[in-house]
Amino acid sequence: MFLDNFKTELINSAIILAIFLVIRFTVKLFIKKIGQKSGINDARIGLISRYTTVTLFLIFILFVAYIFGAKFEDLAVIFSSVFAVIGIGLFAIWSILSNVTSGIIMFFSFPYKVGDKIKIHDKDAPIEAIIEDIRAFQLHLRLDNGDLVTYPNNLILQKAVTLVQKDAIEDFGDMH
Secondary structure (H helix, E strand, O other), X not given: OHHHHOHHHHHHHHHHHHHHHHHHHHHHHHHHHHHHHHXXXXXXXHHHHHHHHHHHHHHHHHXXXXXXXXXXXXXXXXXXXXXXHHHHHHHOOHHHHHHHHHHHHHHHHOOOOOOOEEEEEOOOOOEEEXXXXXXXXXXXXXXXXXXXXEEEHHHHOOOEEEEEEOOOHHHHOOOX
16 A cells, blocks of 8 residues: 555655665765875775765755655755754854864865874974874874874864974884
């Protein structure tokens, strides 16, 4: 009975699903190529891939709801309500969202990679260290004395940074 009543909708949903999977595969392949070309580690490539998959999935859900008869006005009210609640909730933790956004920006345009020795020109606390890891929220920087410093992604985009030595991790020895 259900299949008879919603045959067209199910076929259209299957087509949208196939398009979603092709777009997802293409985008993941594109991100992987950019990441490997830029020398970015696999963990960061996977993280950005997950972000894009979630975004594409939400768009897919929007299309499927529309196919099954939801009106655009209803979807607009639902999505605006959800985003309003999320926006209010995230206002209190804006720095986390800022760091994640900075992490995505750094994936595509950060000129330094893991293993490079950089100097962060901060007038209060200048840092010269080797980039040990670049994560979603922060960079892990290893100082010359062996101390590990975590530096927020949003701050690294706001400060002047100088490349001291390319691939310095090889010269530093055992990092752990």
